[in-house]
Amino acid sequence: MKAYQESKRDSQGLIPPYGGKLKELIIKNETLRGKILSEVSYEHECSERNACDLELLMVGAFSPLEGFMDKKDYESVIKSHRDNEGRLFGLPIVLDTNNLEIKEGEKILLTYKKQKLAIIQVNSKWEPDKSIEAKFCYGTNSLDHPAVKMIFNERGRFYVGGKIYGLELPKRDFPCKTPKEVRNSLPANYDVVAFQCRNPIHRAHYELFTNALKSENVSLDSVVLVHPTCGPTQQDDIPGKVRYLTYKKLEEEISNNSIKWAFLPYSMHMAGPREALQHMIIRRNYGCTHFIIGRDMAGCKSSTTGEDFYGPYDAQDFANKCASELMMQTVPSKNLVYTSEKGYITAEEAKENDYQIMKLSGTEFRKKLRNGDQIPEWFAFKSVVDVLRES
Secondary structure, three states: OOOOOOOOOOOOOOOOOOOOOOOOOEOOOHHHHHHHHHOEEEEEEOOHHHHHHHHHHHHOOOOOOOEEOOHHHHHHHHHHOEOOOOOEOOOOOOEEEOOOOOOOOOEEEEEEOOEEEEEEEEEEEEOOOHHHHHHHHHOOOOOOOHHHHHHHHOOOOEEEEEEEEEOOOOOOOOOOOOHHHHHHHOOOOOOEEEEOOOOOOOHHHHHHHHHHOOOOOOOOOOEEEEOOEOOOOOOOOOOHHHHHHHHHHHHHHOOOOOEEEOOEOOOOOOOOHHHHHHHHHHHHHOOOOEEEEOOOOOOOEOOOOOOEOOOOOHHHHHHHHHHOOOOOEEEEOOOEEEEOOOEEEEHHHHHHHOOOEEOOOHHHHHHHHHHOOOOOOOOOOHHHHHHHHHO
């Protein structure tokens, strides 16, 4: 077995969290909880995206953060993908509000769907220049980009930063293991390869992440963590609860000790290179040493022109530049195709041997799904198709 040598291991034999320690922010001392609650000035109802970020802060997925970013960290991350202390971070983690009354120094109770989730000790409040944020984080000011549209049309006028005192995690339709829970399930002293997706897993995805374990820079007998995001994504994506049901069905169906499953309450930004970095930091906190990164990862197209906002390898190139500092490695996703002669193989091998490549576009798949037409099993798992048709 080739051990993963580039990073030191923690006491569990795993890659240490980013910053060295998981920052779990839930307050367990009842006396302290009561004291902080008694000092609250306002209540703030979180958006779904706020609630996702808040949950990831509370469980330590955004370690080493201990709260929403203040103005200095926000501006630094926007312009340099690093916080004010020089640590890598892909996108700013901010709480937005339209409340004119909130002042620095106050404590605000953060709620979501009537749940009391956390208290923020406000140390910074400012009115951001969203045009600059959009340009640096997403490479465009165009409202045709879903995240640019989100920060201009959904987020409030002000951003608020400060330390978080967690009360409880949001109640969800699907269970999301914490970084600590995932880390406790991982084998010591082996590589852990993270697979990120935001869509139902089809046959090509399965072949991709199982093949990743055979990559030259991955040690023998390692595991892959299939870790899909189940929070908000693009407007036309399949809802998170339905995606979760497809993942759960596959988890029950596939018996393979090399595959671990968990679900991430993360809100996608479709930020291409910046989001690739964000995902790597999160997965390191969940115990992953490697990250699978494919063509046009977390990319998106203009809603009017249909043109891509990022090049096909922009995210890969950017992630590779950051990987060493994160003590992680990237695993490029192979360009796999299905052939009638050999099943799934690389496109290069298929071309060399002049094999017949079978294709089914996403548009054709959705049409067959709607019409009840038969969908080939080489393309999609029958169990996943059944879930999608029932939803």
